[in-house]
Amino acid sequence: MTRQTRGDPGKIWTLEVSGIAKNYGATCALRNASLRLRPGKVHALLGENGAGKSTLVKIVVGAIQPDRGRIALNGVPTLFAGVRQAIAAGVIPIYQHLSLFPHLSVLENLSAFAIAGAAGLRARPALVPRATARAWLDAVGLGCDLDLPVERLSVGERQLVEIARGLGQRCTLLVLDEPTAALTHDETDRLFGVVRRLCAEGTAVLFISHKFDEIEALADDVTVLRDGVAVIDAEPLASLSRAELVRAMLGDMVEPGDRALPQPGGPVLTATGLRLGPADAAADITVRAGEIVGLAGLVGSGALELAAALAGARPVAAGTLAVRGEALPAGDRVRAVAAGVGYVPADRHAEGLFGPLAALQNASSSTVALFSRGGLLRPGGEAAALMPWLRRLNLHPFQPERPAAGFSGGNQQKLLLSRNLAVPDLRVLVVLEPTRGVDIAARETIHDALVEAAGRGVAVVVASSDLDEVMALSHRILVVRHGSLDGELPRGTGRAALMDRLAGRRAA
Amino acid sequence: MSARLLRRSADGLRAAGSVLPVPFRVAPLCLILAVAVFAATAPRFLSLGNAANIGAQVWVLALLAIGQMFVLATRGFDISVGAVAALSSVCAAMACNGWGLPGLAAGALAGLLCGLINGALVGMLGLQPVVATLGSLIAVRGLSLLITGDGQVVPLDAASAVTRLGFEPMPVLPAASWAALVLAVGAALLVGRSLAGRRILMAGSNPEAVALVGVDTRRVQLWAYGLCGLFAGLAGVLMTVRAGSGLPTEGAGMELQAIAAAVIGGTALSGGIASVAAVVIGAAFIQVLLTGLNLQGVSPFVAQIAVGVVIIASGLLETLLRSLPSFHSQSRTRT
C-alpha cells in the first residue's frame, strides 16, 4: 500500500489511525479513513459536510466503535471502549454539538469529565475546585457565574464552556470538532493562543473547521476526507495550495465569488422602538426589498436576539414591527409567517429540525397549507412544491424521504433554508448563522440562495458571528452592542474597522 | 389566628423562595395552603398529635415517590412501584418469619432486584420505560400471587414485635418512621452530593451528551431504576412493618400517587432536576389532603376529584411561579 511507504517508519505518531470503516445501517459514514498526528502539531481534518469527520472523531475518542480498522496512540494499539477510557488516556474531545447539561451549573458542567471518570461508588461528586474552574474559564475569556445553570447562557457562551472544559484536561491529544462555529474573532484568537501553548507543551491537536483562514492560521498538517476515504493523508499544509485542498474535498473548485448584490427597492420590514429587554435601548430598523442587511455583534451582544425579534420569533419589551406598512404583533411567529416573514434559527437542532421526520417534511413545514386543500394533503403536491428547492440547494445525499436527523449539518441547514424559500409570497427572510458548521460548497450554495432571494425582492436580514460572511453578503452592516444598535457600516468596510466597531472602539 | 399563621407562612415562603429553585417551591406552598385550610375548618387539625400522625403515615408514599424521583430525573418513569412494593412486602414477611427481624431486609433486596430488572430492560435492552415497567408491573403482580397462594396475606409470626416498630412513638415518631426519614436523608445526599446522583441528573439533563463525556448511560439507568426499586422495596418493608403481615395485592394505584407526589415535588418530567425534600413534602401534601378531606366527611369520591384538581393546580402554580419577574431577571446574561 502506498500509504505505508510514505512517512517515516521509525517515527512514533501521537495518533495513528488506519483503515477505519463505519456504517450506519445502509449509510456508509467512513469507508477507509486514516489519520496520523505528530506530537506538538496541529493537524487539520477537512472534508465537506457529511464526509465523516465527526464520525472519525467520535471513533478516536471511543464514543462509537468502528466496524473495522486500527488505532494506535503513541505507537500502542488502542481502541477505547468508551469516552471515559479516552479521557483517562489524555485524549480529550471538544464536540461539534454541545455536550453540556442545561440544568446543571457551569461548575458541574466543567466537571463533567471528572464526574464521568471518577471510579467506584464515591460519595462526593468529583467537582473541579472553583479556583481551577475559574482559571479554565479565564483561559477562554468567559467571566460568568460558576453556579449559573448552563441553560441561562447564550449559545456562544455555552461553546466557550465546552471548550474550557476540554482545555482544562490533561491531554496528549486534543480533538476540536468545529469549535469556532459559534465563536467571534476575538474568542477564536484567544482559543488559538491556548491551542498553540498546548502544542508547545507537546500536545497533538486534531482540528476540524470549514474556515480556511483558521486552518491556515493554525494547522501544520492536513488530512482531507471525502466520502469516508482519506484523499489527502497527513501532508504538510504548506505543501498544498488552497485550491488543491478544495479540489480534494469536493472534487472540483468552488469560486468563492464576489457576488453582485441586487439593487434595493422600497422599504419592506420596519421595526420601530424595538427593545429586547426593558433596560435595552430602542432600535429602529428598516430593510428594503432586495436589500441584505447584516447584523453583527460579539457573543452576547444581542445581535442574534435582535434578528430573532425582527422575525417575530422572540418576545420583546417594547416596539412594533410592520411588513409593507402592515403592523405585526411582535413575538407572534404565526402572524409573521402569514405575513411572509421567513426565519432560520441559530440553534438548528433545538429550534429548527424535526428530527424523526423526513427531509421533505422538514422542508415543507411552513408551507403545509400550500399543498393541502380542504384539510387534505394533495398527493404529490408537497414534492412538487419542495423538490425543486431541495435540488436547487443541492441536498446531499438526495434522499428526501430520509429522516432529517440522519443528514449532516450543512444539509440540515439547507432543509431549514428551503423551508423558507418555498414560501411563495416571502417578503422578509431573517437568517441566523446561515452557515454555522457548513462546508464551503454548501456555504456558497446558501449564500447564492440568499442573494437570489434578495433578487426576488425579499428583504433579507443576516445575523452571523462569521464576519466574512456578513461582509460578503450585506448591503450594509448594523452593529449591535448591548442589545441595541450602535451604528451602521456601509458595504466594503474593512474587517479591521468592523472589528473595532464591534468591540466598541470608534475610529477617531 | 389563622390569618396570622397565613401571614407568617407567606413571609417564610418568600424567604425560602429566594433560595429554592422554582419547581421546588410548589410543594411547600401547596402543603402550607392545605394545612392552613384544614386548620381553619377543623379545630383539632393543628395539633402535635396530628402532626406526628401525619409524620408517621406519609412514609410509604414518600419512599415510593423518592424512588420514582430517581427515575423521573433520568427522563424515565416506573409504573411498577406499587406492585414491587407489594412483592417486597411479601418477601420481607416470609423472610422475617424464617430468619427473624433481619429478614425484613429481604424486602429491600427484592425491590432492588425488580428495579435492576427494569433498569436492564430500559438501559441495556432499550425498551421504553412505560412498556418495560408495565410489563414488570404485570409480571410482579403475578409473582406475588404465585408465591402467596393466590394472594393470601402472609401474617408475621412476630407480628407484635414488628408492628411496635411501626406504631410506638420512640420519641414523637415510631422507629419505622425515623428509619424512613434517615433513608430520605440518604436519598437526598445521594441526589445532591454523590457521584451517582450527579450522573443521574446529567443523564436526564442531556441524554445525548452524557455518553459523549464518558458516562455509561446504560449503567446510570440501571442504577436509577435499581434505586427506584430499592425504595419501592423499602416502602414495601414499611407496609409490612405497619400491617404486621405481607400484603401481596396491595398498592394498586399507588404508582400514580407516587408519580403525582414526585411531580408536585418539582421533579422535572423532562429530567435533570430533583429534590428529595420537595418530593417528601409533595407526598405529605397528598397524604394531608386525603386525610383532611376524609376527616371532614367529604365524600371519598369528591376527595378523589379534589386530588385530581390539586395535581393540575400544582402544575399551574409552577407555571405561575416561573412567570414571576424574579425568575426572568437573570435570564439573559451578557459578557
Add this chain to the structure above:
Amino acid sequence: MMALTGARPRRFSGRLNPPAAVWVVLLLFCVFALAVPRFASAGNLENLLRVGSILGIAACGQTIVLILGGIEFSFGASAALASVVTVLALPSAGVAGGFAAGATAVLLVGLVNGTLVARFSLPPFLVTLGMLMVAGGGAAVLAGGLPIDAPPSDAFSWPARGRVAGIPVPILAAAASFALLHLLLAHTRAGRLWYLVGANGTAARLSGITVWRSVLAGYLLAGAFCALAAVILTSRVASGQPGLAPNLPFETIAACAVGGIPLAGGQGRAVQTLCGVLVIAMLNNAVVLLNLPVAYQQLMIAAVILGAVLLQQAPRLLLLLPVRPARQPEEERS
C-alpha cells in the same frame, strides 16, 4: 431519479414497509392457533375482534396523543364517566340523547386536557393523571359509587351487539376508526401538523404553526375516539359503571408500544397501532381460553408484551453488540 418538478415522487419507502409488529402478530397468531384450544374457531375470532375493537378505537386516540409527544391516562376514567352520564340521561334524553350526553362528557374531558396542555403548557402526564382522578371521581359521585342499570332495549344494546351486513357493529366501528386514523395521519394537514408539533414544538412554532390549536385538536380528537369506545362499552355493559375500564389507558399505551410507536413524539402510524391492538386482544383472549391460574395469566401477559417489543428490536440489539478490539483485521498490516 426523479424529474425536477411535477412528477409524482417515489412513495416514501418507510410508508410502504409493514411495521415489524406485523410479524409479531402473525407469529403470535400461529402459536396461539396451535397451542390454545378453540382459539382459531370463527366464533372465537369474532369474539376476540369484537372485544379488541373497543381497545382499538381508544388506541386510535392514544396514537394521536403519542404522536403529539403527549400521553393519555384519563381514557378509562372518562369512559366510566361517559357510561354513568349516558345511563343517567337515558330517561330524559332517550337512547341517542343518552349516548350523545355520554360522548359529550368524554369530549369535555378531552377539551380540558387539550386546553391545559396546549394553552397552559402543562405536562400531559400531569394533566391526564389529574383528569383521571377528576373524571373517575365525577363518575363515582354521579353514580353514588355503584353501577346503575339501564333499562334494556335493543336500541341501547345496538352499538355493542348489533350487526350490519352480518358484521358486528364494534368491528365496523373499529375498522372505520383505523381508516380514519390512517387518513388523518397520512393524508391530512391536521395529521401532518401533529407530527411536526410532536417532533419539535419549538421548531413548529417558529415555522408558523399555531401549536396550541394543533394540540387542542389532537386531544379533542383523541377524546372523540375515546367517546366512541365509551359508547360501545356502555352499550356492552348496559349500565353506568363508575369503575368501567380502569386499565384502558395502560392497554392502549401498551398496544401502541407493542406496535412499535416510540413515546417520544413525532412518530407512529395507524397500522402500527392496529398490530399492537391485535397482539393485546389475542393475548387477553388466549389467557382466558388457556384457563390458567391468574398468577400464570399475568406472567404470560407480561412475557408476551415484553417479548413482542424485544422481538422487534432484535436486529438493532444484535447490531449494537460491541465490536471487540480482538476482531481487528490483522492482514491490513501486511
Add this chain to the structure above:
Amino acid sequence: QDKAIGFAIPNLASSFWISAVYGAEQEARAAGVTLVKLNAGGDANSSQQIAQIQDLAQRGVAAIIVGATNGDAVRAVVEQAVGRGIPVVGISSPPNSDRLSATVSADHYDMGRLQARCLAQAIGGKGEVAMMAGPTGQAWSDLRAKGFRETLAKEAPGVTVVAESRLADNRNAALTTAEDWTQRFPELKGVYAATDDMAAGVVAAMKAAGRMPAVRVSASNFSPTAQQLLKDRELACTSIQQVVAQGRAAFTQALAAAAKKPVEAKVVLPALLVTSDTLGEVDLSSVVAPADYRP
C-alpha cells in the same frame, strides 16, 4: 354531645358496604352521634386503611367500627387503638384480633354454600360450571369461593368446576371473560358469580351467545341489579346478607362499648338465599340501602 364513632370502610364503591354504612348511619342519627366514615378506596389499600384507623384514634372517636380490607393487615393498628382505650367492633370482615369488643359477622362461606346448593339443583346435579370468583386475596371473595367449591365437592359430586377466574369485581371484565368461556366451554351448564355485578356481566355474555336458558347463573348480594335479574328470571338465585341489619348491629355494639355498657360479643346474621320465586318475601329494609342513598 360531641360524641363521634368512626367507621373504617374498605370500599365504598360496593353495594355491600354502602348498605352497611346506611344501617349504621340510621342508628347514628337516631342516637344523635356523628358517624365519621373513612373509605380505604378498595380492598387492596390496607396501608391507607391503617393510616385511617390511626387518624380515627388520633381524633379521639369514642369507638371504631372496622370492616377490614384485610383482617391480618389492620390487626396491629386496631390493637394500638384498643390499647389507647378506644373499643373496636369488627363488621363482616373483622380485624383478626382477639381484642375486639364485638364482631358482627356475615358468613361469606355460607353465601358460597347456598349458591352451590342452588346452582347444583338448577342444573340438575351434574355438568360443567365455571366460577367468576372475584379478586384473590380478599376474605369475602376467597371465603365465598371456598364455600362454593367445598359444598359442591361434598353435596354434588356430579358437578365439575372447569374454570375459575379471579378478576376484580368489574362487570366489563366479567363480561369479556364469560364471552371467552362461551367459546371455550360449549357444554357449560352453570356459572357461579361472586357478586351480582359480575353476574350481570355473565348473564349479558350468555344471552348474547344465545346460551341463556341453558346456562344458569348464581350470584351473591342484592343490589337493584340483582333484583332486576331475578325478576327477569335470568338469575337462578342470589345469596344475600342482611347487610343493613349488620350495620345497625355494629353501630349499636360500638355505642354500647363506647359507653362501657355490656356488648354482644358475637352477632351473627345468617345468609339468605333468594330466588325469583322468593323475591317478594325479602325484607328489603334489613338487606339493602334504598337506591337513592348516597353515603
